[in-house]
Amino acid sequence: VSRTLIALDWGTSSLRAFRMQQGQVLETRHSAEGIQPLATQGAAGFERAFAAITAGWLDGPVAVVASGMVGSAQGWREAPYVGCPADVHALATQAQQVASGAGPAVLIAPGLLFEPPGSPPDVMRGEEIQVAGALLQEPAWAEAARFVLPGTHSKWVEVERGHVTGFATHLTGECFALLRAHSILGRLMPAEGDAAAELAGFDQGLAAARTSRPGELLHQLFGTRTLGLTRRLPPAALPGYLSGLLIGHEMLAALGANTRLRQAPLVLIGEPALQARYARALAFFGRPADAVLANTAPQGLWAFARAVGVLDS
Amino acid sequence: VSRTLIALDWGTSSLRAFRMQQGQVLETRHSAEGIQPLATQGAAGFERAFAAITAGWLDGPVAVVASGMVGSAQGWREAPYVGCPADVHALATQAQQVASGAGPAVLIAPGLLFEPPGSPPDVMRGEEIQVAGALLQEPAWAEAARFVLPGTHSKWVEVERGHVTGFATHLTGECFALLRAHSILGRLMPAEGDAAAELAGFDQGLAAARTSRPGELLHQLFGTRTLGLTRRLPPAALPGYLSGLLIGHEMLAALGANTRLRQAPLVLIGEPALQARYARALAFFGRPADAVLANTAPQGLWAFARAVGVLDS
Numbered sequence: 001v002s003r004t005l006i007a008l009d010w011g012t013s014s015l016r017a018f019r020m021q022q023g024q025v026l027e028t029r030h031s032a033e034g035i036q037p038l039a040t041q042g043a044a045g046f047e048r049a050f051a052a053i054t055a056g057w058l059d060g061p062v063a064v065v066a067s068g069m070v071g072s073a074q075g076w077r078e079a080p081y082v083g084c085p086a087d088v089h090a091l092a093t094q095a096q097q098v099a100s101g102a103g104p105a106v107l108i109a110p111g112l113l114f115e116p117p118g119s120p121p122d123v124m125r126g127e128e129i130q131v132a133g134a135l136l137q138e139p140a141w142a143e144a145a146r147f148v149l150p151g152t153h154s155k156w157v158e159v160e161r162g163h164v165t166g167f168a169t170h171l172t173g174e175c176f177a178l179l180r181a182h183s184i185l186g187r188l189m190p191a192e193g194d195a196a197a198e199l200a201g202f203d204q205g206l207a208a209a210r211t212s213r214p215g216e217l218l219h220q221l222f223g224t225r226t227l228g229l230t231r232r233l234p235p236a237a238l239p240g241y242l243s244g245l246l247i248g249h250e251m252l253a254a255l256g257a258n259t260r261l262r263q264a265p266l267v268l269i270g271e272p273a274l275q276a277r278y279a280r281a282l283a284f285f286g287r288p289a290d291a292v293l294a295n296t297a298p299q300g301l302w303a304f305a306r307a308v309g310v311l312d313s
Numbered sequence: 314v315s316r317t318l319i320a321l322d323w324g325t326s327s328l329r330a331f332r333m334q335q336g337q338v339l340e341t342r343h344s345a346e347g348i349q350p351l352a353t354q355g356a357a358g359f360e361r362a363f364a365a366i367t368a369g370w371l372d373g374p375v376a377v378v379a380s381g382m383v384g385s386a387q388g389w390r391e392a393p394y395v396g397c398p399a400d401v402h403a404l405a406t407q408a409q410q411v412a413s414g415a416g417p418a419v420l421i422a423p424g425l426l427f428e429p430p431g432s433p434p435d436v437m438r439g440e441e442i443q444v445a446g447a448l449l450q451e452p453a454w455a456e457a458a459r460f461v462l463p464g465t466h467s468k469w470v471e472v473e474r475g476h477v478t479g480f481a482t483h484l485t486g487e488c489f490a491l492l493r494a495h496s497i498l499g500r501l502m503p504a505e506g507d508a509a510a511e512l513a514g515f516d517q518g519l520a521a522a523r524t525s526r527p528g529e530l531l532h533q534l535f536g537t538r539t540l541g542l543t544r545r546l547p548p549a550a551l552p553g554y555l556s557g558l559l560i561g562h563e564m565l566a567a568l569g570a571n572t573r574l575r576q577a578p579l580v581l582i583g584e585p586a587l588q589a590r591y592a593r594a595l596a597f598f599g600r601p602a603d604a605v606l607a608n609t610a611p612q613g614l615w616a617f618a619r620a621v622g623v624l625d626s
Contacts, residue, residue, distance in 0.1 A: 113543075120521070120536030121543050153497075153535065170531040171496070178491050183484070184466075208433070215522065215565025217530045218483040222466065223433030230426075230434050252528025 001312040002061040006054055007301035008106070010070035011126060012036050012152075017053045018298040023136070025298050029053050039074045046076040047101035058103045063310035065301050067109040068126035071096065076106070081113035081123055085163035088132045088300075092307035109304050114166050122169050127155045130269055131164060132303045133296030144264040148254070148282070148289070150247075150274040152177070156254045158261050168257070170250040173274075176243055185221065185242060188228035194236035201237030202277065205244020206284045209252055217249050247277060251285040265290040314625040315374040319367055320614035321419070323383035324439060325349050325465075330366045331611040336449070338611050342366050352387045359389040360414035371416045376623035378614050380422040381439035384409065389419070394426035394436055398476035401445045401613075405620035422617050427479050435482050439610070440468045443582055444477060446613030447606055457577040461567070461595070461602070463560075463587040465490070469567045471574050481570070483563040486587075489556055498534065498555060501541035507549035514550030515590065518557020519597045522565055530562050560590060564598040578603040 009016040013034040019027040033049040041048075054064075071079035079096040094110040111125030127149045135142050147157040152173040158166045180186045208220055224242045227233040233241060268278055268289040275292055282289050305311050322329040326347040332340040346362040354361075367377075384392035392409040407423040424438035440462045448455045460470040465486040471479045493499045521533055537555045540546040546554060581591055581602040588605055595602050618624050 120533075120545070121539045122535065123539055123542060168532050169535040171498075171534045172531050174496055175492075175531060175534075178495050179488075182491050182495060183487055185484075209528065212527065213566060213569060214525065214527050215530070215562040215567075215569065217528070218485050218488060218559065218563055219481050219566055220433075221484045221488070222435065222482040226434045226436055229436060232434070246531065249528040250531055253526060253532055254528075256526060256528065 001310055002063050003312045004060060004062045005302060005305050005311060006057055006062050006064040006104075007298050007305070008050075008064070008066035008070070009068055009126065009129075009295070009297040009301065010035065010066050010075075011068040015049060015053060016297070018301070019057050020298060020302055023299065023302050035069045035072070035075050043076065043098075043101075046070070050100050050106070051102040054102065062104055063305055064100065064104045064106045065109065065305045065308065065310070066106050067129040067297065067301055067304065071108040071110060072125055075108075077108055079108045079110035082110045084112055084114045084167075085160075085165045086112055086128070087163045088303050088307045091128065091132075091304055092309075095304075095308055107305070107308055107310065109301075112164060112167070116166060122167055124155055124167060124169065126297070127157060127167075128164055129300035129304060130296045131157050131159060131300065133298065133300030134267055134269060134293055135159065135162070136299045136303045137293065137296060138291070141265055141267065144261055145267055146259070146261050146264055147267045147269060148278060150268075150270045150278045154250055158259065160261070168254065170254070172246050172250045176246050179221065179242060180239060185224045185238070188225065188235055189238045190235045193239070197234055197236035198240030198243075201233060201240030202244040202280070203284070204233070204237070205241040205246075206248040206251075206281055209245050209248020210285065212249070212252065217245070220245055243277065244281075247281045248285075251281050255285055255287050267291045267293065269293045269296055271295065314623055315376045316625045317373060317375045318615060318618050318624060319370055319375050319377040319417075320611050320618070321363075321377070321379035321383070322381055322439065322442075322608070322610040322614065323348065323379050323388075324381040328362060328366060329610070331614070332370050333611060333615055336612065336615050348382045348385070348388050356389065356411075356414075359383070363413050363419070364415040367415065375417055376618055377413065377417045377419045378408075378422065378618045378621065378623070379419050380442040380610065380614055380617065384421040384423060385438055388421075390421055392421045392423035395423045397425055397427045397480075398473075398478045399425055399441070400476045401616050401620045404441065404445075404617055405622075408617075408621055420618070420621055420623065422614075425477060425480070429479065435480055437468055437480060437482065440470060440480075441477055442613035442617060443609045444470050444472060444613065445616045446609030446611065447580055447582060448472065448475070449612045449616045450606065450609060451604070454578055454580060457574055458580055459572070459574050459577055460580045460582060461591060463581075463583045463591045467563055471572065473574070481567065483567065485559050485563045489559050492534065492555060493552060498537045498551070501538065501548055502551045503548045506552070510547055510549035511553030511556075514546060514553030515557040515593070516597070517546070517550070518554040518559075519561040519564075519594055520557075522558050522561020523598065525562070525565065530558070533558055556590065557594070560594045561598075564594050568598055568600050580604045580606065582606045582609055584608065
């Protein structure tokens with residue numbers, strides 16, 4: 001046990017390291033060595049990336065924990081999914097320990113598996129730690145709350161009595177990136193952004209999504225092209241329109257889902273640009289966020305480390 | 314006017330040429346010189362591709378017509394869209410003539426524009442000619458029928474009293490190709506196909522789509538990954554599952570659309586592999602196709618040429 005924690009938020013395309021004491025972040029570092037560039041290098045690659053990002057941090061006694069895709073089959077050490085309902089203690093009992101090659105061992109948090117009856121299962125890695133961080137920040141949410149974590153794979157997470165009881169992933173960010181970069185819809189879009197035009201397009205995309213009929217996304221997507229082709233939307237508005245359509249469909253499904261938690265607080269967690277879009281979309285769909293938080297991974301990793309018992313408290 | 318027609322079905326990625334007399338195809342040729350590889354070469358590229366595919370066909374008197382993306386802004390000569398409702402005579406009055414550089418001029422058919430009140434416009438190029446071909450084959454359909462033309466951009470076309478009165482595009486094929494090649498969903502899919510496993514996956518994807526709630530596609534897509542990850546579907550079934558999900562969403566939207574033509578014949582036009590998938594999906598959704606046709610572009614180009622008045626009949 002130690003008083004200092006090295007907390008690693010280790011995802012597909014980036015690695016964030018936090019040096020923490022008493023639940024507070026003292027120092028933050030960032031690297032592009034996500035698991036994707038490391039996956040082909042085996043343990044040695046992870047050890048090297050770990051040593052690089054923790055340089056000078058390992059002199060005294062420290063505990064080290066990590067969350068995210070680093071615990072996937074393509075990561076440093078696979079930490080199998082834990083089933084829902086689960087809290088941070090359930091994550092702690094399934095933590096996987098791996099030698100860092102540079103002193104302290106690393107405790108890797110598992111991800112979560114949700115198996116809704118009659119539907120395909122759902123999985124996440126990393127967001128469960130962010131939710132744990134949010135609960136540390138506002139313990140009242142543990143009783144009942146919903147969390148929205150936008151991203152490449154957006155997550156809507158339900159918490160009741162301190163446990164994640166279920167969640168749903170939406171492929172929103174990945175579909176946007178693919179359609180913009182590789183589809184016919186991207187052809188009319190300018191390389192340069194124009195924030196005002198994008199926002200106007202975004203609102204129109206949300207409006208189209210809100211009135212859509214079941215199954216209609218694949219048809220509505222083509223509107224991104226025809227609105228440009230017929231000059232009803234300027235090229236600079238088209239990326240926003242596409243984003244609004246996709247995020248709007250996510251809203252339609254997630255806010256329309258059958259849940260006991262309709263009246264519970266709705267908490268938005270994410271980096272600023274996406275946070276702003278999602279906050280706007282939630283308001284547009286008549287269910288504004290009750291709270292908006294930046295990345296809560298450091299606090300979540302602190303809660304996880306405490307649950308594992310490696311912190312001196 | 315002549316008795317022989319050279320009919321060109323000239324799309325984005327391929328060029329099909331038909332030598333015809335009395336409405337019958339005497340000879341067919343195919344080339345990969347769609348407008349995409351030619352777009353950067355200007356008229357000279359189109360002239361060269363035309364000369365190559367018609368080699369030996371231009372000795373006697375011939376008329377030449379073309380349909381598809383060859384009439385787009387990126388094509389040989391732009392033939393602006395004609396508004397709905399429109400029949401083959403409306404297309405004929407807006408035909409664009411371009412010198413072929415090899416003898417006869419080429420008459421390029423315009424595409425169609427549909428502007429539904431309160432929704433984005435829709436456009437097509439080529440499918441309107443296929444529909445004209447189907448109407449030549451079965452004149453009774455001119456009174457009232459719906460046509461489904463699967464593809465990269467699937468089209469659902471409504472015909473009343475001989476005119477195309479409206480249509481809707483679905484980005485189904487393009488989304489499937491993108492998600493399979495570039496998204497996380499493709500990672501678990503094998504390079505080799507397995508027809509039986511794909512078909513089983515396809516039916517499961519259709520079933521998931523049929524019971525989906527509004528906006529749910531982006532969430533359901535992720536099921537393609539989790540069903541693979543948790544081994545509930547074998548890798549070989551995943552491409553079929555994704556295809557079933559997407560085609561199922563198209564069915565949900567198109568068959569659920571508000572239309573006067575719910576009781577009218579539903580005609581499926583397409584190449585064999587896609588045709589089989591769509592026929593299966595239509596039946597699964599309780600509305601089997603009343604007729605299934607292979608490519609009707611040659612007959613449609615014949616009808617267009619007659620309407621233009623370049624055929625000796």
